[in-house]
Amino acid sequence: xxxxxxxxxxxxxxxQAVPALRPTSMTIETGExxxxxxxSGAGKSTLVRxxxxxxxxxxxxxxxxxxxxTRYSQAELRxxxxxxxxxxxxxxxxxxxxxxxxxxFPMKLAGIYSKQEIQARVEELLQRVSLxxxxxxxxSQLSGxxxxxxxxxxxxxxxxxxxxxDEATSALDPQTTQSVLRLLADINxxxxxxxxxxxxxxxVVRRVCDRVAVMDAGEVVEMGKVSDVFLHPEHPTxxxxxxxxxxxxxxxxxxxxxxAPGRILRLTFKGESTYTPLLGSVARESGVxxxxxxxxxxxxxxxxxxxxxxxxxxxxxxxxxxxxxxxDVHVEVLR
Amino acid sequence: MDALMEGLLSNVDWTEIGxxxxxxxxxxxxxxxxxxxxxxxxxxxxxxxxxxxxLEQPIAYAVLSFVVNVLRSVxxxxxxxxxxxxxxxxxxxxxxxxGAIPPLVAGGAPFFARLVETSLREVxxxxxxATQAMGANVRQIVFGALLPEALPGLIAGITVTxxxxxxxxxxxxVIGGGGLGDLAxxxxxxxxxxxxxxxxxxxxxIFVQVLxxxxxxxxxxxxxx
Numbered sequence: 001x002x003x004x005x006x007x008x009x010x011x012x013x014x015x016q017a018v019p020a021l022r023p024t025s026m027t028i029e030t031g032e033x034x035x036x037x038x039x040s041g042a043g044k045s046t047l048v049r050x051x052x053x054x055x056x057x058x059x060x061x062x063x064x065x066x067x068x069x070t071r072y073s074q075a076e077l078r079x080x081x082x083x084x085x086x087x088x089x090x091x092x093x094x095x096x097x098x099x100x101x102x103x104x105f106p107m108k109l110a111g112i113y114s115k116q117e118i119q120a121r122v123e124e125l126l127q128r129v130s131l132x133x134x135x136x137x138x139x140s141q142l143s144g145x146x147x148x149x150x151x152x153x154x155x156x157x158x159x160x161x162x163x164x165x166d167e168a169t170s171a172l173d174p175q176t177t178q179s180v181l182r183l184l185a186d187i188n189x190x191x192x193x194x195x196x197x198x199x200x201x202x203x204v205v206r207r208v209c210d211r212v213a214v215m216d217a218g219e220v221v222e223m224g225k226v227s228d229v230f231l232h233p234e235h236p237t238x239x240x241x242x243x244x245x246x247x248x249x250x251x252x253x254x255x256x257x258x259x260a261p262g263r264i265l266r267l268t269f270k271g272e273s274t275y276t277p278l279l280g281s282v283a284r285e286s287g288v289x290x291x292x293x294x295x296x297x298x299x300x301x302x303x304x305x306x307x308x309x310x311x312x313x314x315x316x317x318x319x320x321x322x323x324x325x326x327x328d329v330h331v332e333v334l335r
Numbered sequence: 336m337d338a339l340m341e342g343l344l345s346n347v348d349w350t351e352i353g354x355x356x357x358x359x360x361x362x363x364x365x366x367x368x369x370x371x372x373x374x375x376x377x378x379x380x381x382x383x384x385x386x387x388x389x390l391e392q393p394i395a396y397a398v399l400s401f402v403v404n405v406l407r408s409v410x411x412x413x414x415x416x417x418x419x420x421x422x423x424x425x426x427x428x429x430x431x432x433x434g435a436i437p438p439l440v441a442g443g444a445p446f447f448a449r450l451v452e453t454s455l456r457e458v459x460x461x462x463x464x465a466t467q468a469m470g471a472n473v474r475q476i477v478f479g480a481l482l483p484e485a486l487p488g489l490i491a492g493i494t495v496t497x498x499x500x501x502x503x504x505x506x507x508x509v510i511g512g513g514g515l516g517d518l519a520x521x522x523x524x525x526x527x528x529x530x531x532x533x534x535x536x537x538x539x540x541i542f543v544q545v546l547x548x549x550x551x552x553x554x555x556x557x558x559x560x
């Protein structure tokens with residue numbers, strides 16, 4: 001469990017303190033995939049670097065499994081960092097070492113593993129990230145996705161309990177992003193590893209995260225389960241991110257709605273209700289006519305969800321609303 | 336043909352040339368060795384003490400940087416002369432091959448130190464950060480990540496230093512340093528034996544070319560980017 005207790009960070013620029021992270025308290029549970037989303041400069045890089053103290057906080061306490069890591073001595077800190085893996089946007093592999101040597105590097109630095117142990121672990125990890133045939137290549141000979149998989153294997157070498165991902169998929173194409181995210185989700189499930197992932201793409205959060213914090217100007221402005229934050233965003237920044245990830249142009253949508261007759265509702269289905277044939281029966285029972293203005297069915301991590309914007313004309317609107325609510329559909333009246 | 340060569344190069348004593356070439360090789364080789372041994376740690380410290388680096392130490396950096404700059408700003412021909420008493424103290428003579436080495440190192444080491452600092456700065460900061468995140472201490476970061484990553488740059492630096500030392504070694508002929516420079520000055524310049532001058536210069540050119548070629552090959556071999 002990672003606990004931030006009134007943690008803040010500011011930098012000295014020309015003798016003035018510039019805040020990068022305003023006082024923040026939050027808890028990241030063991031074994032979850034926690035997303036931190038925000039625009040560049042929102043402070044998410046700082047936040048993730050506070051967890052392994054690459055950036056020391058200016059104030060506040062950071063507790064990891066109930067130990068205050070801000071009080072660690074240099075030696076304790078180095079031992080602690082071995083239990084926290086980290087992967088990066090630009091992979092940060094050593095170009096002078098082969099794939100196998102890169103993965104072995106953190107184990108060699110630790111100085112507590114025998115040659116046989118290191119060799120066995122490297123082979124195991126290479127297999128885990130499907131790169132066994134690339135062991136003796138140099139990073140420059142690999143594709144971006146392969147490099148990130150080496151990065152992941154390297155981060156896992158010392159069997160960490162926490163994995164920090166700093167924009168790990170931002171330099172990758174969509175397909176490779178998908179495969180890297182799948183790998184991260186698998187690792188999380190298999191090893192029970194806590195993953196803290198920062199990104200500027202809401203889509204990444206939607207695919208793998210359990211919970212998410214949205215950051216804006218050095219502050220966490222919204223935090224909660226991904227399905228809640230994603231389907232019912234409250235803060236303007238969060239809304240921007242959600243719209244962006246759904247490729248919705250806010251103005252276009254307003255214009256479309258203006259042309260539609262009657263009541264406009266937004267229905268949100270989650271889980272099993274996504275697939276039930278509900279609209280037809282509701283229309284029959286209440287006598288309303290509906291037309292679909294926009295719609296989308298997708299997944300949040302493993303949960304299917306659907307969102308429909310409808311315009312309803314005629315019939316008994318209350319009966320329709322009640323029937324929808326009874327079927328566990330979230331109804332929002334837009335007009 | 337032989338007669339023609341004999342006539343054109345009448346003053347050239349090939350045994351003398353051979354000995355002088357060997358002396359130059361020894362002077363450059365030994366001074367390069369010591370320049371690297373002394374310059375490398377100084378360069379690493381310069382890098383580590385620098386702004387926003389691992390061991391940021393503004394005062395230590397300023398002092399070290401000042402010493403390096405002073406040694407580098409003194410023209411080598413002056414350094415040769417200024418160093419004489421110190422050289423005598425250190426190895427008993429300021430003459431010959433041995434006498435030339437201390438001033439060569441005094442000129443070469445700070446030069447190489449700056450090149451080391453520059454090539455370490457070119458290592459991606461992300462790599463240092465990643466190594467830190469693995470729990471490495473400063474020593475491990477330097478030896479495990481920084482130096483291996485900077486190796487091509489360091490080899491290029493050694494090549495440039497070696498070539499600079501070739502020209503410095505030739506200059507040391509002025510204070511009786513020995514080698515090809517000495518030969519060029521004593522015979523080529525003071526006795527107007529142009530043929531000796533031409534041969535020594537040609538040998539120096541070949542020497543520099545070979546150094547550069549070997550250096551480039553090594554850089555290429557160790558570049559993994």
